[in-house]
Amino acid sequence: ARDLRGPALADDAFVRACEGLLEALRRSHPEYLFSNRIALTETETTLANDAGLDLVNRDRSVVVALIIKHRDSVHIFDAGLFRQDRAFDAEALLADARELLDAFGRKAVRPVGEKVLAVLQADLVLGKLEESLNGESVAKGASLFCGRMGERLFSPAFSLVQDRTDEAYHVPFFDMEGVVNPGDRVPLIENGVLLRPYSDRKAAALLGEPSTGAASGAYDETPGLSGTNLSI
Numbered sequence: 001a002r003d004l005r006g007p008a009l010a011d012d013a014f015v016r017a018c019e020g021l022l023e024a025l026r027r028s029h030p031e032y033l034f035s036n037r038i039a040l041t042e043t044e045t046t047l048a049n050d051a052g053l054d055l056v057n058r059d060r061s062v063v064v065a066l067i068i069k070h071r072d073s074v075h076i077f078d079a080g081l082f083r084q085d086r087a088f089d090a091e092a093l094l095a096d097a098r099e100l101l102d103a104f105g106r107k108a109v110r111p112v113g114e115k116v117l118a119v120l121q122a123d124l125v126l127g128k129l130e131e132s133l134n135g136e137s138v139a140k141g142a143s144l145f146c147g148r149m150g151e152r153l154f155s156p157a158f159s160l161v162q163d164r165t166d167e168a169y170h171v172p173f174f175d176m177e178g179v180v181n182p183g184d185r186v187p188l189i190e191n192g193v194l195l196r197p198y199s200d201r202k203a204a205a206l207l208g209e210p211s212t213g214a215a216s217g218a219y220d221e222t223p224g225l226s227g228t229n230l231s232i
Contacts, residue, residue, distance in 0.1 A: 188230070
């Protein structure tokens, strides 16, 4: 069993903490409007059978998802403040807001002719990697990475793991077929070298390799290959 929950916060105390945060944001940044939600989420995932399997993962987190609009803006919204922690951390949230809104209020000027660094959202990169590293797709020849295992295809500074460590929120340390990995992580790309795809037991049999523990499914479903959490 793994329990990642911090000290419990009573419902009324949580509401007061949220109201205090919003009031502090209004005082420090009166030119902005804040809306949307702050949620306290708690999960318990269990996998048990009459053969002795008994795995439990408990987690709790505060999810802040505030939409921000400048009072003079013609847009529906201008920015967003998003943060997830296992405890309500008002100071960290206010620091995030200061960093975001102080930058938002400054107009960027780029000298003509200079190169600009392109920045991609990590989610876009992870989405493509999740598609291409699907073990069943690799086994059936439908992936970009077919026949490329063991090759250095990325920068030596780039590594990717299937992540079930306590750094991931609400991700159990086991998959829905009961697979548990040493250290709760499996390297898929290491220092730029493509090592393996992620897999459940079915995909692993096609690949002739051990399952990486990437099966998921509801309590009344047969587990399938869709339960991976990737971290760069």
